[in-house]
Amino acid sequence: xxxxxxxxxxxxxxxxxxxxxxxxxxxxxxxxxxxxxxxxxxxxxxxxxxxxxxxxxxxxxxxxxxxxxxxxxxxxxxxxxxxxxxxxxxxxxxxxxxxxxxxxxxxxxxxxxxxxxxxxxxxxxxxxxxxxxxxxxxxxxxxxxxxxxxxxxxxxxxxxxxxxxxxxxxxxxxxxxxxxxxxxxxxxxxxxxxxxxxxxxxxxxxxxxxxxxxxxxxxxxxxxxxxxxxxxxxxxxxxxxxxxxxxxxxxxxxxxxxxxxxxxxxxxxxxxxxxxxxxxxxxxxxxxxxxxxxxxxxxxxxxxxxxxxxxxxxxxxxxxxxxxxxxxxxxxxxxxxxxxxxxxxxxxxxxxxxxxxxxxxxxxxx
Amino acid sequence: xxxxxxxxxxxxxxxxxxxxxxxxxxxxxxxxxxxxxxxxxxxxxxxxxxxxxxxxxxxxxxxxxxxxxxxxxxxxxxxxxxxxxxxxxxxxxxxxxxxxxxxxxxxxxxxxxxxxxxxxxxxxxxxxxxxxxxxxxxxxxxxxxxxxxxxxxxxxxxxxxxxxxxxxxxxxxxxxxxxxxxxxxxxxxxxxxxxxxxxxxxxxxxxxxxxxxxxxxxxxxxxxxxxxxxxxxxxxxxxxxxxxxxxxxxxxxxxxxxxxxxxxxxxxxxxxxxxxxxxxxxxxxxxxxxxxxxxxxxxxxxxxxxxxxxxxxxxxxxxxxxxxxxxxxxxxxxxxxxxxxxxxxxxxxxxxxxxxxxx
Numbered sequence: 001x002x003x004x005x006x007x008x009x010x011x012x013x014x015x016x017x018x019x020x021x022x023x024x025x026x027x028x029x030x031x032x033x034x035x036x037x038x039x040x041x042x043x044x045x046x047x048x049x050x051x052x053x054x055x056x057x058x059x060x061x062x063x064x065x066x067x068x069x070x071x072x073x074x075x076x077x078x079x080x081x082x083x084x085x086x087x088x089x090x091x092x093x094x095x096x097x098x099x100x101x102x103x104x105x106x107x108x109x110x111x112x113x114x115x116x117x118x119x120x121x122x123x124x125x126x127x128x129x130x131x132x133x134x135x136x137x138x139x140x141x142x143x144x145x146x147x148x149x150x151x152x153x154x155x156x157x158x159x160x161x162x163x164x165x166x167x168x169x170x171x172x173x174x175x176x177x178x179x180x181x182x183x184x185x186x187x188x189x190x191x192x193x194x195x196x197x198x199x200x201x202x203x204x205x206x207x208x209x210x211x212x213x214x215x216x217x218x219x220x221x222x223x224x225x226x227x228x229x230x231x232x233x234x235x236x237x238x239x240x241x242x243x244x245x246x247x248x249x250x251x252x253x254x255x256x257x258x259x260x261x262x263x264x265x266x267x268x269x270x271x272x273x274x275x276x277x278x279x280x281x282x283x284x285x286x287x288x289x290x291x292x293x294x295x296x297x298x299x300x301x302x303x304x305x306x307x308x309x310x311x312x313x314x315x316x317x318x319x320x321x322x323x324x325x326x327x328x329x330x331x332x333x334x335x336x337x338x339x340x341x342x343x344x345x346x347x348x349x350x351x352x353x354x355x356x357x358x359x360x361x362x363x364x365x366x
Numbered sequence: 367x368x369x370x371x372x373x374x375x376x377x378x379x380x381x382x383x384x385x386x387x388x389x390x391x392x393x394x395x396x397x398x399x400x401x402x403x404x405x406x407x408x409x410x411x412x413x414x415x416x417x418x419x420x421x422x423x424x425x426x427x428x429x430x431x432x433x434x435x436x437x438x439x440x441x442x443x444x445x446x447x448x449x450x451x452x453x454x455x456x457x458x459x460x461x462x463x464x465x466x467x468x469x470x471x472x473x474x475x476x477x478x479x480x481x482x483x484x485x486x487x488x489x490x491x492x493x494x495x496x497x498x499x500x501x502x503x504x505x506x507x508x509x510x511x512x513x514x515x516x517x518x519x520x521x522x523x524x525x526x527x528x529x530x531x532x533x534x535x536x537x538x539x540x541x542x543x544x545x546x547x548x549x550x551x552x553x554x555x556x557x558x559x560x561x562x563x564x565x566x567x568x569x570x571x572x573x574x575x576x577x578x579x580x581x582x583x584x585x586x587x588x589x590x591x592x593x594x595x596x597x598x599x600x601x602x603x604x605x606x607x608x609x610x611x612x613x614x615x616x617x618x619x620x621x622x623x624x625x626x627x628x629x630x631x632x633x634x635x636x637x638x639x640x641x642x643x644x645x646x647x648x649x650x651x652x653x654x655x656x657x658x659x660x661x662x663x664x665x666x667x668x669x670x671x672x673x674x675x676x677x678x679x680x681x682x683x684x685x686x687x688x689x690x691x692x693x694x695x696x697x698x699x700x701x702x703x704x705x706x707x708x709x710x711x712x713x714x715x716x717x718x719x720x721x722x723x724x725x
Contacts, residue, residue, distance in 0.1 A: 280703055311636075
């Protein structure tokens with residue numbers, strides 16, 4: 001079949017697959033990174049350099065059920081880029097259910113914050129964060145987590161006492177022997193020997209419950225939560241026939257830069273269970289900034305299962321792509337995309353947008 | 367915009383709106399005939415297919431062609447009476463008298479029914495005796511000729527009616543070619559007869575369940591034939607539909623479906639990645655029609671269909687016919703949204719429905 005113009009922009013999430021079973025069995029030195037008991041059961045991790053056409057972004061999607069530290073002994077750590085850590089539940093009937101209790105330390109003081117609702121934690125570039133500990137999991141399915149990091153190359157400087165240059169090197173060699181390449185560039189930074197402290201509220205602005213951004217609940221837009229400006233824009237679009245289609249979200253939250261410590265990012269999280277078009281009265285649209293659209297399944301036993309089949313158009317030519325596996329669609333700035341049509345749904349699935357701007361500006365193409 | 371390869375095969379039903387003069391004064395005013403109707407024919411609209419078909423809404427009482435019947439055609443046809451309750455395909459909401467043969471053997475029914483009229487066989491008068499559904503009912507003709515042609519045999523046809531029929535054809539888009547037989551038949555009610563000679567020409571429409579419930583062996587065999595290769599019913603498909611084959615239609619080289627569709631989504635899942643892309647060895651048309659009698663040009667849904675091996679996609683939100691010449695791949699069909707249940711029928715020019723999936 002002839003190469004299609006936009007096929008490099010539509011990829012299965014499995015291109016970023018990381019076999020956690022293999023990772024956990026690696027015979028690395030004690031305290032090797034990425035292998036804490038609270039870390040992912042299953043995860044995909046895609047980055048701008050290897051998978052996302054050079055976007056200044058790396059992101060994950062994973063399922064979690066274990067208790068304990070996510071990176072035993074390595075934390076806190078910093079990145080040269082900002083990032084958002086998004087903790088979500090797997091109950092597609094209730095976006096406000098996490099099913100777990102999480103503790104995260106922020107700052108060099110290791111101020112400890114806890115939450116048990118779906119939450120996004122915004123981390124500025126160079127800001128020390130973690131340890132991250134799963135204290136309790138009461139959802140029988142565990143919970144989900146995605147990372148949205150604004151750098152094309154995943155890079156971490158570890159500041160905990162349990163990691164050294166030697167352990168990193170040994171771990172990478174062990175991974176190479178098992179045939180895996182570790183995409184993360186790891187460094188060792190200055191050691192922080194502080195013990196976790198009680199939260200003073202100094203960093204509370206970095207932690208936001210996802211319910212603060214709820215825009216759709218049970219298939220209905222929450223107009224009463226809109227600002228007057230948003231409501232006017234919504235009414236104007238509705239007048240032009242631009243309304244939600246039947247395939248759109250059952251439950252959706254949308255967080256902007258202003259909600260995310262002023263970071264240049266806006267992101268969504270939602271559950272979808274119905275067939276049909278997502279937006280009525282409009283064909284393709286375009287944004288002045290890049291974004292990725294991530295379609296993920298909700299079955300923790302199979303990260304490669306989506307449970308639905310969708311089609312999306314790319315480009316002014318409306319080149320159509322069809323998929324029924326977890327997929328990322330990369331939308332560079334100015335590239336028209338949509339309509340998006342769900343052909344069928346066997347199991348509710350998740351969808352999230354990561355857009356590389358604090359605001360979400362959209363222009364109609366056709 | 368560049369011409370697309372299959373655009374001649376996807377047409378709004380409105381290309382064949384009946385001239386208002388015919389509806390108002392061409393012999394049908396204040397009768398049981400249509401309130402609104404589309405009538406498409408092979409010569410003008412259907413790329414030469416040996417078919418003409420209609421879709422219309424009916425609320426009026428009385429004779430459909432007062433004084434003009436019985437009549438004959440040079441081709442066989444199926445006359446399909448259906449209701450407008452999307453939750454019940456076995457509800458008509460009207461009572462109909464239909465005469466068959468020169469004997470004017472009258473048959474009465476109040477359930478959705480197909481009447482078979484062989485080529486050259488006199489049929490009608492057709493009288494709507496009662497309409498119990500407040501929004502009326504619908505009716506379709508499936509006639510196996512490219513040119514609508516009728517020879518009227520009634521002895522009470524007025525000169526005005528004759529003139530209007532012929533003038534309408536000459537002066538407007540009236541497609542029916544009308545003639546008047548030398549033999550005239552008196553067809554007032556006094557001349558109707560009662561008997562069972564033509565019972566076999568009247569068939570009730572029975573729903574063909576697409577969900578595997580309590581199927582008869584015959585229904586199960588049909589399902590297995592349709593789903594061979596792994597095809598499954600998608601969310602956009604009909605809950606219940608009627609499917610009549612040549613064996614049900616006195617051997618006519620015709621099979622047709624009738625159903626209501628309420629939900630978004632793809633109509634067929636699989637086999638493989640095709641989602642129902644298939645071909646037939648015979649011609650067929652796919653007709654998407656609305657169910658709002660107050661506006662025959664309202665579909666109430668947005669639909670996409672792929673045409674050709676290239677999967678050229680067509681999207682429409684008005685009542686539409688899709689012409690599928692034999693061997694031209696078509697599908698998947700995807701309902702993008704549904705505001706109001708809509709109707710869909712296939713007219714396939716063969717007694718059997720043979721399908722080969724592609725892709």
